[in-house]
Amino acid sequence: MDTGLIASGTAIWAGVSALLLGLIIGAGFGIRYQKRKLVGSDPELGSKLAGLEATEKELRTQLLKADQASAIQANQQDQENKVLVQLGPVKQQLQQMQDVVQRLEKERTEQFSSISEQLRTAVETDENLRKQTQQLSQALSSNSLRGVWGETQLRKLVELAGLIKHADFSEQATITTDTGMGRADMVINLPGGKSLAIDSKVPFSAYQEASAISELATGEEASRRDRLIKDHVAAVRKHIDDLGSKAYWTGLGSSPDFVICFLPSESLLSAALDSDPALMEYAFKKNVALSSPVSLFSVLKTINYIWRQNADESQVRSMIKLGRELYERVGKLATLTSDLGNKLTSTVKSYNAFVSSLESRMLVTARKLNDLDENELGIDSIDEPKQIEESPTAMTSKELSED
Numbered sequence: 116m117d118t119g120l121i122a123s124g125t126a127i128w129a130g131v132s133a134l135l136l137g138l139i140i141g142a143g144f145g146i147r148y149q150k151r152k153l154v155g156s157d158p159e160l161g162s163k164l165a166g167l168e169a170t171e172k173e174l175r176t177q178l179l180k181a182d183q184a185s186a187i188q189a190n191q192q193d194q195e196n197k198v199l200v201q202l203g204p205v206k207q208q209l210q211q212m213q214d215v216v217q218r219l220e221k222e223r224t225e226q227f228s229s230i231s232e233q234l235r236t237a238v239e240t241d242e243n244l245r246k247q248t249q250q251l252s253q254a255l256s257s258n259s260l261r262g263v264w265g266e267t268q269l270r271k272l273v274e275l276a277g278l279i280k281h282a283d284f285s286e287q288a289t290i291t292t293d294t295g296m297g298r299a300d301m302v303i304n305l306p307g308g309k310s311l312a313i314d315s316k317v318p319f320s321a322y323q324e325a326s327a328i329s330e331l332a333t334g335e336e337a338s339r340r341d342r343l344i345k346d347h348v349a350a351v352r353k354h355i356d357d358l359g360s361k362a363y364w365t366g367l368g369s370s371p372d373f374v375i376c377f378l379p380s381e382s383l384l385s386a387a388l389d390s391d392p393a394l395m396e397y398a399f400k401k402n403v404a405l406s407s408p409v410s411l412f413s414v415l416k417t418i419n420y421i422w423r424q425n426a427d428e429s430q431v432r433s434m435i436k437l438g439r440e441l442y443e444r445v446g447k448l449a450t451l452t453s454d455l456g457n458k459l460t461s462t463v464k465s466y467n468a469f470v471s472s473l474e475s476r477m478l479v480t481a482r483k484l485n486d487l488d489e490n491e492l493g494i495d496s497i498d499e500p501k502q503i504e505e506s507p508t509a510m511t512s513k514e515l516s517e518d
Contacts, residue, residue, distance in 0.1 A: 116404035121349075122399070155272060167216035168333050170355075171355035172233055182459070189483065191366050195360045203494045217496065230322075239250060239397065263442040265300070265315035265316060265317050265377065265379045266286070266300055266301075268315070268377075268408070269300065269301055269315040269377055269379070269411075270286070270301075272408055272411060272412055273301070273303075273415055275412065276412055276415035276416050276418070276419050277416070277419040278303070278415060278418065278419055278422075284302050286300065287300065287301075289453075290302075290312070290363050290366035290367060294360065294361060294362055294365075295518065297361050297363060297366065298317065299312040299313065299314060299363050299374075300314050300315040300377075301315070302367065303415070305418065305421070306421055306422060307369070308368070308369055309369045309370060310367040310368070310369070310370045311367075311370060311371060311375065312364065312367060312370070312374045312375070313374070313375040313411075314358055314363075314374060314375070314377065315377045315378055315379065316354070317378050317379060317383060317385070318347065318350030318351055318353070318354050320350070320385055321343045321344070321349075321350055322344070322347040322382075322386060324343050325340050325343035325344050325347060325386070326382070328340040328343075344386055344387075344390045345390060345391075347386060347387055347393060348387050348390050348391045351394065351405075352378065352391075352394065352397065354410040355376065355401050355403045355405075356401065358376055358401070358403045359374075359401030359402055359403050361374070362402070364402070372402055373402040373403060373404050374402065374403055374404070375403075375404050375406050375411065375414075376398065376403050376404065376405050376406065377406050377411055378405065378406065378407055378410075379408065380408070380452075381407045381408060381409065383407075384405060384406075384407045385407075436444075
């Protein structure tokens with residue numbers, strides 16, 4: 116409500132009320148005067164005057180009520196103005212809240228649009244994944260393709276573990292066992308000429324059908340899923356029996372007496388073990404070790420570590436052997452050096468004896484001959500040769516001495 120308009124209306128009403136009050140008071144005085152003048156002469160007129168007085172009284176009462184109502188309205192307006200002043204900060208806060216709400220609404224709209232886009236992308240991704248899964252399932256329905264898939268997964272796992280083809284492992288190795296010829300998908304070479312056979316063929320059909328049914332399924336679908344899982348367990352048991360009967364370890368010479376059955380997917384093994392907890396123990400009794408990608412990777416990493424340790428030990432042994440050979444050759448060289456020193460000492464002694472003989476015998480005679488007639492012979496004086504006073508240094512080190 117506009118406070119200025121209310122105040123203006125209140126002022127107008129107050130002016131009108133004052134004007135009416137003045138008119139009524141003036142009329143009252145006039146009526147009293149006329150009453151005094153006319154009452155005595157006309158009784159009927161006196162009665163009319165009495166009615167006018169009653170009307171005056173009623174008008175006064177109504178004016179009083181109007182004044183009171185105007186005062187109340189003015190007081191109410193004043194209170195409303197005070198309330199509006201007090202509500203000013205609240206109005207400002209409400210405006211701020213409205214701005215915040217509008218901003219949040221805008222952000223919500225933008226986020227909703229973003230979420231809608233993400234959901235649309237997720238739906239498209241899920242659809243693509245479903246198609247790829249369907250294609251993969253159709254591809255894996257072939258026994259030959261399942262075999263290739265298992266072999267590929269095994270090769271990737273072995274390479275990730277750091278093993279090297281043809282050095283640390285070989286594929287499709289032909290093995291002659293006690294039961295005949297066999298072909299292992301992979302043979303891992305161990306230090307010391309030992310070997311370990313791995314088979315990557317896997318029963319997959321029943322599990323593939325079971326995985327297409329939701330775990331939350333009920334009724335006939337749930338029963339069908341349970342039957343398919345049991346069929347999967349039975350297929351794994353049969354595969355264990357086949358591997359155990361092949362006895363690859365008997366054709367590998369120095370090999371642990373078991374073969375690893377690699378299941379390329381964790382779910383393939385977990386589904387079978389969840390349905391039949393005794394399956395692992397059954398496989399051990401058949402000399403077959405069931406292995407998922409995680410457990411087999413741990414084994415392969417351990418084998419790689421053993422190979423590295425073995426290589427380090429071989430290098431240490433080679434270094435020790437080379438050191439021993441070097442030590443022996445240094446000793447041989449020391450012997451030759453000592454012999455050379457002895458021969459040099461003998462040579463020096465022979466040289467000194469020759470010089471001594473030269474000085475004491477030949478040079479004395481030569482000088483006498485020259486003294487006869489130095490000018491006539493034309494021979495200058497002969498310098499005396501000097502003896503070698505130093506001798507070769509003897510070797511004192513234990514490694515370089517003859518003893």
